[in-house]
Each structure stands twice: as structure tokens, then as C-alpha cells.
Amino acid sequence: MMGKSLSALFKKDCRMMAAGKFFVVALGSLLLYTLFINFGYVKFMDANANIYKVYLYDPVGAFGQVSPLVDKVGSLEELNEALALDIGSGVGVKVLAGQPEVVMYRGAEQADRHRVDYALSLLHSDGEYPPEIVGGNTVEMKLRREITCELLFIEIVAVGFLGIASVLFKEKQMGVIRVHAIMPLPKSLFIFSKIFLYLVADLIFATLMTLFNIGLAGAGSILPGVLLQTAILSLIMALAGFGCVMLFKDFKQFSLAYLVIALFAASPVFLSANTSIKMDWIDCHPFYHVYMGLKNAFFDMPGTGPAYYICAVCAIILLSMLVSAAFRQEMSKEG
Amino acid sequence: MIEVKNLTFSYAKDKQALHGLDFTVGDGEIFGFLGPNGSGKSTTQKILAGILKGHGGMVSLFGQDIRSIRSQEFFQKIGVLFEFPYLYANLSALDNLRYFASFYPKEQLRDVEEVLEELEFKRDFLRKPVSSYSKGMRQRVSMARALLSNPKLLFLDEPTSGLDPTGAVLFRKIIENERQKGTTVFVTTHNMLDADLLCDRVAFICNGNLVALDSPRNLKEQNSKRSIVVDYLYQGQRYKKTLEAADLKSGIPFAYDELISIHSQEPTLEDIFVQYAGRGLS
Secondary structure (H helix, E strand, O other): OHHHHHHHHHHHHHHHHHHOOHHHHHHHHHHHHHHHHHHHHHHHHHHOOOOOOEEEEOOOOOOOOOOOOEEEOOOHHHHHHHHHHOOOOOEEEEEOOOOEEEEOOOOOHHHHHHHHHHHHHHHOOOOOOOOOOOOOOOHHHHHHHHHHHHHHHHHHHHHHHHHHHHHHHHHHHHOHHHHHOOOOOOOHHHHHHHHHHHHHHHHHHHHHHHHHHHOHHHHHHHHHHHHHHHHHHHHHHHHHHHHHHHHOOOHHHHHHHHHHHHHHHHHHHHHHHHOOOOOHHHHHOHHHHHHHHHHHHHOOOOOOOHHHHHHHHHHHHHHHHHHHHHHHHHHOOOO | OEEEEEEEEEEEOOEEEEEEEEEEEOOOOEEEEEOOOOOOHHHHHHHHOOOOOOOEEEEEEOOEEHHHOOHHHHHHHEEEEOOOOOOOOOOEHHHHHHHHHOOOOHHHOOOHHHHHHHOOOOHHHOOOEHHHOOHHHHHHHHHHHHHOOOOOEEEEEOOOOOOOHHHHHHHHHHHHHHHHOOOEEEEEEOOHHHHHHHOOEEEEEEOOEEEEEEOHHHHHHHOOOOEEEEEEEEOOEEEEEEEEHHHHOOOOOOOOOEEEEEEEOOOOHHHHHHHHHOOOOO
16 A cells, blocks of 8 residues: 555556656756766867966076976076966976976865875976875876866756756645545654655666766766765755745745855855865865765765765765654645 | 544633533534634544644544544545645646545545536636635635545545535535535534534533534524515505514415515524624624
């Protein structure tokens, strides 16, 4: 009987999602992201792959043979001028007492070591200064993994969250949630069916995103990790969306909450992960850990420990309990 | 079927909705629960239908305390018609009913199309989305949902709301048929005609208190003035006279040429409600 009820709920939810054009939107997003990554982002970023310009002021000629990628300058003023024009990525090297001294006008903290290594390796083209190799990704593959991870995160945080909310708001407005209060079925099945359906949709989306943008060869090893992280994010967002619909009266109120949640979930994460803005408190931001979990999975890095998984499970259990209470309250409201 | 003793309920500490209700509803009885908005009738119905928890006092249904009833078995035995026709607007009548029917054991169910036919639902609309239905058609589909599981106890909230007079007559006939099958019916309504024509007994609730409980006939008799008003013609003039019922024992006690009309002064249920509650139903 429970299986029959769940199957009926599942079929109905699929129809509601189809009627709300959820599948069309998800397919459109997948297509758009894939086209953007393959024909826009990767090509554009690849054209600018030679990103760190190295300027060398070596008046005594301490470094005779240097890489052709190094731009030699004739004076300190010229070096300063070049760096002033190339604030974001330029690296200056001045050799005054026989020892190279690195000069940078601006840079992200995490990227400095990277730039210094790059500049010094160009000066020692004989292999005396071998740069540390991190990972086996080509520039293009690194870019693909980064942007696929970011877009997948956005898709689940924003679109998935809105998707479940739009279907539930329709049911709430039609009053049918209250009818389920007098149906002979465990009420948690109503919640479970929806969360499960959105989880499956997100997992399919993540699989296709990974396959289309990382490629079959690269996706094979990372897919289990990506799907695990996607499942954690999807469950959290779907439960949060469900809870918000139960708490808020109409879509207008929900839209405001959505803005706050989307900003809370996404902004600090992207600012911290992709820009030079430094936020000491980012470690306290729960979505930063979820995002880093997903990013580590895309780069096949063992970055997520058991504490993260324990917290994620606790968060999902807590959200489930809150959603269940809000759902029961909604069912007993006045007609 | 239903036994309620000292039923209390509060939405908040200082917001008591029910103040110790006592009543019983027998098997196969049609029981009317009447009261103005905010009087506590929906709260009572929700407690009886197992939707609202946390009440005080004792509520027993099917011979069992509602707190100890296993909810799935209980919900299989009841049917509920809400005040508003809550249906999936993007699905058809058939899809809605098949969806809700899927939660009940197959052997308990009536044929969906047969129920809709009994409710005189237009066949052309069976497969059209509910969003294209009139309010009366939606009410018919909602009633079909409440009936299709052959419930032993039926809760009806404003059953004839949104129906034209023909539809209202049909619904009353269907409710009467259900009673004849042995179903107990608990009707919550503002509609005094429904209550008068349908109910074996009615209870008046006001501000969370029961102010009267009896059959519509007894209530009217107890509160009747026992007088009649006679309109008649005598010697070309029209007259109106009020008589006590006892005055009629030996016929019309005055001279007349022609009787135009005789009106009993029996009060309506609404008059009686106002008398007990000190306020109207709206």
C-alpha cells in the first residue's frame, strides 16, 4: 500500500514538474551552460592562458639565458611603469646584488606563490628551478572543472531551490496540501516524494553536466564524488525550499527570502573562491564547505573529512524535522 | 459513532477556541453543526477528522479514543468534503480522483466514473483540466473524492456551497442516500435550509460553546409561539387576525366570507439560533 501511495505521489509530482516547465528549464540550462563552457569560456580563457607577464631588470646580466617569455626592461622606472600597467598579473624581477627580487603590485594571496614560481622558472630555463607541479590537468581541463563546478553549484542553489518552491506554491494555492491531511498515507511520503524527485533530477543534471563538459575520460573517476556532493547540496536546498514555501504566505514573500538565501549561499563562496577578496570568516560559512566539497570532487582532491559529512547529515536531519513540522502546520490551517 | 466529552482546544494560551463541548452522534445519523464564522465549528470538525491535535477532553470515534487510533486505518474510514473544492487545477476530474483513490485499498473503492455520474457531472469535462470547471463542477468532483472510498463517517463542510438550486437538491438526495447505506454524516454549515431538510439533529455553537442541541423539529416546536395568522375577506374588506392554536379546536372562531391564507408562526432555525446565541449566523 505504501509503495502504491509513493508511486502515485511520484507520478503526480512528475506531472506537476512537467506542467511547471521544470524539465524544460533544466534542459535549457544544461544546453546553455554546455555551449557557454565549450564555445565561450574555455576558448576565451585559453586565449589568455599566457597570463603572467614577467618583467626582468638585470643591469649586470646575472641571468644570461632566460625564457623568451620574459620581457627585459632597461631601468627600474621602466619596470615600475610596466607593473603599473599590468597590475593584475604582472611579475617584476629585479636583480641588483646578484639575487633576484620579486616585485608585484597586486595579487591574490593564493596566487602569489604560483606567480613567483612561474617567474623564477622562466629565469632558470636550464631546469635549476623546477616549479612544483600541482595536479595533472591541462589549462583547459582546469578551466573546465572550475566553471562546471561553479555552474552546477549555481544551478542547484538557485534553479533547484526555485523549482521545488514553484511546484509547492501551486499546490499550496490550490489547497491540495490540506487534502493530503485526510488521506490514508504517511504524511512524510508527501515530503519524501518531492525531495527524492528533485534529488534524482539534480543527480541526472550533474551527471550530464560533468559528462558534457569534462568529457567521458575525465568524468569517470570524479563522478561518484561529484554525485555525492551534489546529493548533499540538492537535499539541503530542496529541504530549505520546501520549508520556505510552508513558512511564507505567497510567492512575493518567498521571492524576498529567496534573494536573501541565494545571496547568503552563493555570494561569499564565489567571492572567496574566485577573487582576491579575503574573508577570514569564510570558514564559518556552511555553504563554503559544501562548495569546496564539490570543487574538491571535481578536482579529485581528498579535501573533505568526516566532520564535514557528519555536519551535512545533521543539517539534513534537522531541516527534515523542521520541514515536517511546518508541513503538518500547513495541513491543519483554515480552509 | 462519535462521542465528545468536555472537548477543549486553544490555539494560543489566551485564545481558547472550544470551551468544553459535549455531544454524541449515533451510527447512521446526519448531525448538523451550526454556527457563525469563528465560533469553533471548523476547529471541532478538524479535531474529529484527525487533522488537529492537542485537544483537551475526550473524543471517541468508532468506539476508540482518537488519540489512540492508528491514523491510516482511521483515514480509510472517513471521507471529508472541505468548504472549498481543493483539486489539482492542471489535472482532469478523472486524474484527480484516480490520484486520490490510489491511497485507498482497491476493494474499498467505488468506480470513479460511476460516482461522477451519480453527481450528474458533465461527461464532456471528464478529461478536461479542473481549471476550466465552474465552481459547481469543482464541488461535484470534491464530493466524488469524499464518497469514492465508501466512508463510514462523512464530514461535510458547507456541502451545497457554490451549487445552483438543482445541484443543492441533488446533493441533499445523495447525502440522504449515504445515510440510508448506514454512513454517519457530520455536516458543518451556515445554510439553515440544508440543516432543516437534512439533519436528524443539529447543534448550535457560539464562541466555542454549545448553546442548543436537538432535532430541528423539536427546536422549532419548543420555540414556537403556537399561533397562526389568518388572512381573510369579510363583507368586501380584507382582514388579518392572529389566533392561538388552541382557538382552532372548534374551527375558525370568527365570521368570514373567504380565507386567503393561513400562516403558522413557527420560527425558522435561524430565528432559533439568534434566540440562543444572541447573534446571527453571518
